[in-house]
Amino acid sequence: MTITEKIIARASSRSRVVPGDVLFVNVDKVMMHDVSGPGVIKVFEEWAKKGVEFKKIWNPDKVWVTEDHFVPASDKVSANNIMKLSNWTKKYGIKRHYKYGLGQYGICHTLSHEDAIVLPGEVYLGGDSHTNTTGALGALAIGLGHTDIAYALMNGQIWLKVPETLLFKLEGEKPEHLMAKDIILTIIGEIGTDGANYKTMQFAGETIKHLTMDERLTLTNMTTEAGAKNGIIEPDEVTESYLQERTDAAYSPIKADADANYSTQITYEIDRLEPTVAKPYSPGNISIVRELQSTEVDKAYIGSCTGAKLDDLRAAAKIMKGKKVKVRTEVLPAAQSIFMKAMKEGLIDIFLESGAVVGPPTCGACCGAHMGVLAKNEVCVSTTNRNFPGRMGDVESQTYLASPLVVAASAVTGKIIDPRDI
Amino acid sequence: MATIKGVVHKYDKDNIDTDVILPGPYLKVHDHAELAKHAMEGIDPNFANKISQGDFLLTGANFGCGSSREHAPIALSSAGIRAVLAPSFARIFYRNAVDGGYLLPIEIDRATVSELSDGQMLALDIEENIITNIQTGKSYSMKPFPTLIKKIIECGGILHYKP
Numbered sequence: 001m002t003i004t005e006k007i008i009a010r011a012s013s014r015s016r017v018v019p020g021d022v023l024f025v026n027v028d029k030v031m032m033h034d035v036s037g038p039g040v041i042k043v044f045e046e047w048a049k050k051g052v053e054f055k056k057i058w059n060p061d062k063v064w065v066t067e068d069h070f071v072p073a074s075d076k077v078s079a080n081n082i083m084k085l086s087n088w089t090k091k092y093g094i095k096r097h098y099k100y101g102l103g104q105y106g107i108c109h110t111l112s113h114e115d116a117i118v119l120p121g122e123v124y125l126g127g128d129s130h131t132n133t134t135g136a137l138g139a140l141a142i143g144l145g146h147t148d149i150a151y152a153l154m155n156g157q158i159w160l161k162v163p164e165t166l167l168f169k170l171e172g173e174k175p176e177h178l179m180a181k182d183i184i185l186t187i188i189g190e191i192g193t194d195g196a197n198y199k200t201m202q203f204a205g206e207t208i209k210h211l212t213m214d215e216r217l218t219l220t221n222m223t224t225e226a227g228a229k230n231g232i233i234e235p236d237e238v239t240e241s242y243l244q245e246r247t248d249a250a251y252s253p254i255k256a257d258a259d260a261n262y263s264t265q266i267t268y269e270i271d272r273l274e275p276t277v278a279k280p281y282s283p284g285n286i287s288i289v290r291e292l293q294s295t296e297v298d299k300a301y302i303g304s305c306t307g308a309k310l311d312d313l314r315a316a317a318k319i320m321k322g323k324k325v326k327v328r329t330e331v332l333p334a335a336q337s338i339f340m341k342a343m344k345e346g347l348i349d350i351f352l353e354s355g356a357v358v359g360p361p362t363c364g365a366c367c368g369a370h371m372g373v374l375a376k377n378e379v380c381v382s383t384t385n386r387n388f389p390g391r392m393g394d395v396e397s398q399t400y401l402a403s404p405l406v407v408a409a410s411a412v413t414g415k416i417i418d419p420r421d422i
Numbered sequence: 423m424a425t426i427k428g429v430v431h432k433y434d435k436d437n438i439d440t441d442v443i444l445p446g447p448y449l450k451v452h453d454h455a456e457l458a459k460h461a462m463e464g465i466d467p468n469f470a471n472k473i474s475q476g477d478f479l480l481t482g483a484n485f486g487c488g489s490s491r492e493h494a495p496i497a498l499s500s501a502g503i504r505a506v507l508a509p510s511f512a513r514i515f516y517r518n519a520v521d522g523g524y525l526l527p528i529e530i531d532r533a534t535v536s537e538l539s540d541g542q543m544l545a546l547d548i549e550e551n552i553i554t555n556i557q558t559g560k561s562y563s564m565k566p567f568p569t570l571i572k573k574i575i576e577c578g579g580i581l582h583y584k585p
Contacts, residue, residue: 022568022569022570024585035449035450035491036490036491036492038450038452039452039491039492039493042452043492043522047581050581052581052582069449069450070449070450074450075450077450077451078450081450081452127490128489128490129488129489129490129514131490143490143514144490144514144517144518145490145491145492145495145514145517145518145521145522146492146518146522147492147518147521147522147579147580147581148517148518148521148580151521151580151581157585159570159580159585161568193437193484193487194437194483194484194487194510194512197484197510197512197513198513227484227487227512227513229513282437367441367446367449367489368441368445368446368447369446369447369449369450386439386441386488388439388441388442388464388488389441389442389464390441390442390445390446390464391441391446395445395464
């Protein structure tokens with residue numbers, strides 16, 4: 001069995017599962033945020049009208065909540081949502097509720113690894129599509145809607161169809177100008193935005209062994225953009241030392257059997273890849289940066305669960321050090337702790353001295369919610385994960401998805417450019 | 423509910439994503455009637471006004487890709503859409519549609535999408551898995567629902583389903 005199959009087998013107390021099996025699994029962790037949380041509460045209200053009263057969470061210690069999408073509260077509606085969510089978590093005994101302006105907080109998919117909330121081998125459900133991110137720790141991390149999260153909160157279980165696994169073997173040494181973002185954009189460009197629909201995307205190979213956890217998380221994060229049910233990487237020494245710095249909690253990692261069956265195996269020679277962007281209006285609409293005809297931008301955005309982890313900020317700062325930005329540039333670290341680490345390393349000084357604005361952790365403009373949304377015809381180069389029409393603002397704005405290196409290089413030149421060419 | 427009838431609204435485009443079905447700024451809205459007003463706003467700002475209760479949506483492949491927002495099927499269903507017919511669906515949208523009991527995600531051949539036209543009246547027989555075009559009398563097949571999905575649909579969503 002693959003790692004995904006073995007986690008599902010363990011969570012459903014079976015000795016063996018095969019792709020296509022439909023079964024119920026026990027859940028280890030459940031997450032919801034200030035958008036999915038009120039959505040889940042609304043589901044409970046609708047269920048109450050149908051005569052099913054929600055009395056208690058199956059295990060409040062396994063549930064955690066963060067405020068990330070509309071924070072700091074963008075208007076009365078989002079402020080009320082956050083208030084409603086706070087009252088609800090208090091009422092139902094959820095202790096782990098991250099609040100902005102009250103110590104550590106940040107984007108859900110960042111906290112899940114940064115605070116080691118989710119551990120290898122666990123079944124983790126999140127009320128957000130990029131829950132896939134956390135699979136980089138070797139967990140089965142799956143994004144679901146409000147009804148399914150409500151069901152899991154009530155029962156501690158959820159139904160799953162065992163997915164087949166696509167194995168991406170990444171070989172060779174990653175050149176300095178290349179980041180995990182270039183790799184995952186290349187893959188999505190090749191397999192398409194539904195290339196992994198209902199399937200697992202697993203990453204392995206020599207390149208992975210030497211990839212930092214932050215970079216691994218970029219790969220699994222954007223498996224969502226290929227339609228994947230989950231992205232996953234087997235836990236190894238990198239995983240262990242990452243978790244050792246963050247938690248004392250015990251966990252029992254799972255690895256694949258030697259004779260595991262992968263429906264497809266694709267090998268990428270990483271040293272041959274080039275810095276890559278996804279052009280409007282699809283993460284699958286890729287181009288090598290050097291093949292783009294001088295594309296001028298109005299704005300550079302360094303933020304989100306995909307592109308504002310500590311390694312992302314380090315990469316951007318490496319380029320921006322001592323230079324001035326030529327276009328509006330926004331940097332939003334993905335969590336309070338990452339903001340503080342970046343500050344101690346001097347990265348925040350570099351951003352501010354370059355002329356960029358540094359903002360609080362929030363999903364903000366990544367999902368077109370607030371704090372820097374795009375105008376009609378405005379062109380943005382962004383470390384985020386989606387560029388659908390209207391994703392970051394006006395339906396006629398344009399977003400190019402790129403690595404932090406490319407976004408930083410574009411910020412200081414005003415056009416989308418390969419970091420080797422500045 | 424073996425056979426349901428409705429008028430089809432055709433948006434023949436692949437990869438219609440959740441940012442198009444229900445744009446990000448409305449994620450903070452949880453009132454179903456309010457969400458209905460903004461359904462498909464990213465592709466047709468007049469969508470909600472065109473729909474009558476029980477109508478069908480006909481689209482290209484990978485419908486509902488993108489985010490996990492349940493707002494997407496809620497907005498469509500509250501606007502009146504009873505079923506979406508497409509060659510394929512993104513997984514979370516499909517799950518939300520079924521588990522929330524909002525609408526039927528019906529998988530059909532690409533060729534069937536091409537043959538059906540905007541405004542036609544269709545009859546969907548989800549027992550026999552047949553789609554009939556009332557105007558032309560022509561029939562098309564649809565992919566049967568997997569057993570579990572069918573049971574959840576019959577229960578009106580995951581809430582009343584017992585494993």
